[in-house]
Amino acid sequence: MHGLHTPAGSDAIAPDTTGLNFYTADPSLADLLQLYLPDALFTHIAPHLERLGGLAGDHLDQCARLADRHTPVLHHRDKFGRDAQYIEYHPAYRELERVAYGEFGIHAMSHRKGVLGWPETYPSAAKHAFTYLFNQAEFGLGCPINVTDGAAMLLSRFGDDALKAKYLDGLTQTDMALLTQGAQFMTEKEGGSDVGKLTTVATPEGDHWRLTGEKWFCSNADAMVSMLLARPEGAGPGTRGVGLFLMPRFLDDGTPNRYRIVRLKDKLGTRSMASGEIKLEGAVAYAVGKLDRGFVQMAEMVNWSRLSNGVKSTALMRRALHDAFAVAHGRVVFGKRIVDQPLARRQLLKLMLPVEQALSLCFMTADALDRAEAGSQDAAALLRILTPVLKFRATRDARKVCGDALEMRGGVGYIEEFVPARLLRDAHLGSIWEGTSNIVALDAIARAVGRHGAQGALAANLHARLDEAASVPQVWRDRLRALVDRAVAFAQGVAADPANEVDSRRATTTLYHVASAVMLAWEGARIHERRGDARRLLLSKLVVDHRLARPDPFAAEAREAGVAALLIGSEPVSLAQAAEHLG
Numbered sequence: 037m038h039g040l041h042t043p044a045g046s047d048a049i050a051p052d053t054t055g056l057n058f059y060t061a062d063p064s065l066a067d068l069l070q071l072y073l074p075d076a077l078f079t080h081i082a083p084h085l086e087r088l089g090g091l092a093g094d095h096l097d098q099c100a101r102l103a104d105r106h107t108p109v110l111h112h113r114d115k116f117g118r119d120a121q122y123i124e125y126h127p128a129y130r131e132l133e134r135v136a137y138g139e140f141g142i143h144a145m146s147h148r149k150g151v152l153g154w155p156e157t158y159p160s161a162a163k164h165a166f167t168y169l170f171n172q173a174e175f176g177l178g179c180p181i182n183v184t185d186g187a188a189m190l191l192s193r194f195g196d197d198a199l200k201a202k203y204l205d206g207l208t209q210t211d212m213a214l215l216t217q218g219a220q221f222m223t224e225k226e227g228g229s230d231v232g233k234l235t236t237v238a239t240p241e242g243d244h245w246r247l248t249g250e251k252w253f254c255s256n257a258d259a260m261v262s263m264l265l266a267r268p269e270g271a272g273p274g275t276r277g278v279g280l281f282l283m284p285r286f287l288d289d290g291t292p293n294r295y296r297i298v299r300l301k302d303k304l305g306t307r308s309m310a311s312g313e314i315k316l317e318g319a320v321a322y323a324v325g326k327l328d329r330g331f332v333q334m335a336e337m338v339n340w341s342r343l344s345n346g347v348k349s350t351a352l353m354r355r356a357l358h359d360a361f362a363v364a365h366g367r368v369v370f371g372k373r374i375v376d377q378p379l380a381r382r383q384l385l386k387l388m389l390p391v392e393q394a395l396s397l398c399f400m401t402a403d404a405l406d407r408a409e410a411g412s413q414d415a416a417a418l419l420r421i422l423t424p425v426l427k428f429r430a431t432r433d434a435r436k437v438c439g440d441a442l443e444m445r446g447g448v449g450y451i452e453e454f455v456p457a458r459l460l461r462d463a464h465l466g467s468i469w470e471g472t473s474n475i476v477a478l479d480a481i482a483r484a485v486g487r488h489g490a491q492g493a494l495a496a497n498l499h500a501r502l503d504e505a506a507s508v509p510q511v512w513r514d515r516l517r518a519l520v521d522r523a524v525a526f527a528q529g530v531a532a533d534p535a536n537e538v539d540s541r542r543a544t545t546t547l548y549h550v551a552s553a554v555m556l557a558w559e560g561a562r563i564h565e566r567r568g569d570a571r572r573l574l575l576s577k578l579v580v581d582h583r584l585a586r587p588d589p590f591a592a593e594a595r596e597a598g599v600a601a602l603l604i605g606s607e608p609v610s611l612a613q614a615a616e617h618l619g
């Protein structure tokens with residue numbers, strides 16, 4: 037599974053991933069891309085991904101380390117003593133921006149034709165392959181890239197022609213001199229989860245509005261174009277009374293808009309990126325879409341971001357796994373490499389499994405998004421349930437995987453010179469923003485299942501995949517079918533009775549594990565057809581054993597030495613070899 041690589045390091049301390057190409061070292065990525073993308077698109081992006089993988093494993097990683105240590109500084113005046121707010125960034129952050137926006141155009145791929153020479157816009161599955169590689173080096177900037185992308189999506193979907201003509205080009209520019217980055221400000225002191233409590237007021241004035249209030253968490257605080265929620269004067273309470281607005285940083289005459297970044301947050305992670313508190317003091321803003329549909333419209337951006345969050349958490353996990361393997365192969369303890377110690381091999385398997393599950397569900401969700409946007413109702417229902425399920429579990433798994441991978445490096449894992457400490461700090465954010473775990477689990481169960489009945493689309497999709505995967509042994513397909521039905525019934529049962537709300541997180545997790553077990557089996561069969569490697573089918577087995585079954589605390593666990601040897605090794609796994617372990 038893991039592209040073996042032994043970077044140069046000192047004799048005594050295990051090497052890290054410096055110099056590793058995160059694309060070529062990760063065959064799962066190319067395997068999955070080939071399942072979802074047309075050949076011509078895959079062939080077109082593969083060299084670009086390889087280039088980004090190389091940069092992420094070295095140059096970008098060095099920039100990310102510097103940008104994390106030299107955090108942004110907010111200034112309120114220029115050197116002449118004039119009031120002028122600006123945020124000073126380390127040149128390493130500027131270089132990360134140049135590569136992400138200017139060289140690869142990740143933020144523009146869904147909107148602008150011609151990025152990286154491809155004549156069309158990119159499907160999400162292709163775009164997020166770039167997200168995934170970039171975020172293995174730098175997670176902080178991942179947020180501004182995503183909110184710039186999301187702001188462009190909101191504007192193109194709901195903005196009127198005049199607004200689009202004015203702001204869309206800048207949001208999707210790959211020329212750094214013309215780029216105007218985006219942001220998304222919803223959270224106020226009174227309410228992050230409970231957005232309906234927000235107190236920012238919008239007052240009409242001619243062709244625009246004036247905003248008064250305060251936004252409490254504003255990532256990419258100095259963005260040129262912010263999408264935000266505010267309550268038009270006289271509108272009712274709750275989320276129904278909230279409108280969506282576009283707020284430019286500068287007015288048409290070039291003067292600053294009337295809002296102030298009061299201070300920047302001193303954060304645990306994503307320290308390279310500026311998150312601020314903003315006071316709106318009569319700021320000019322423009323209504324986007326229908327005034328009484330502001331929250332519903334913003335929810336589209338939130339859902340885009342939740343998918344992006346899932347991808348970014350998967351990236352953190354992959355990076356942590358790469359690091360753990362670099363240590364396990366590079367360090368000798370008690371006369372053997374760590375990777376050859378049975379207990380360490382088991383731990384490596386436990387690190388590997390959530391990464392591969394998450395990657396499978398990222399692509400499944402991105403593909404559902406692409407098909408939903410092409411008009412498929414089934415895909416829209418599938419997307420409705422997959423988005424919170426992925427966001428919930430992948431972001432939570434990232435906390436654990438990054439923490440446990442850190443330990444594989446021993447004491448130096450805890451030291452900031454090596455990457456695991458930064459990964460762990462960053463990983464704790466994914467489950468908080470764009471909806472905390474509780475909120476996202478409630479969205480999955482109470483709304484996606486309870487209100488929209490989206491679990492039917494998930495069950496139908498998973499059963500269809502099992503029908504398709506005819507080369508997977510029948511016994512295993514039957515086992516997975518039964519698990520799909522049980523997981524869906526459990527989610528329905530939880531959704532049906534408010535007294536069961538406390539089980540929402542468990543029900544969401546179960547849907548995730550069952551969906552990933554099916555996807556891994558389906559992918560295993562397809563990849564085996566293409567290049568004779570069924571290792572993902574073995575991972576499907578591990579999902580069932582490790583994540584859906586509760587071990588007896590008093591009994592020895594099943595021995596998995598054979599499975600570990602196959603998965604940690606780099607030789608292809610035949611269907612027959614995989615089938616031996618399916619039981």
Ligand SMILES: Cc1cc2nc3c(=O)[nH]c(=O)nc-3n(C[C@H](O)[C@H](O)[C@H](O)COP(=O)(O)OP(=O)(O)OC[C@H]3O[C@@H](n4cnc5c(N)ncnc54)[C@H](O)[C@@H]3O)c2cc1C
Nearest residue numbers: 220221222223227228229253254255311469470471472474
């Ligand atoms: C680094 C960082 C950057 C951010 N950037 C942005 C940004 O750019 N734009 C933006 O708008 N926001 C941003 N946020 C804010 C973030 O989205 C919110 O903090 C988050 O949504 C939670 O809201 P809250 O802080 O008000 O917590 P609360 O909503 O008060 O939640 C507190 C706890 O209560 C739980 N809870 C809430 N409701 C329920 C319920 N019904 N049932 C059970 N439990 C519940 C939550 O799960 C949580 O554990 C950022 C946050 C951070 C940390």
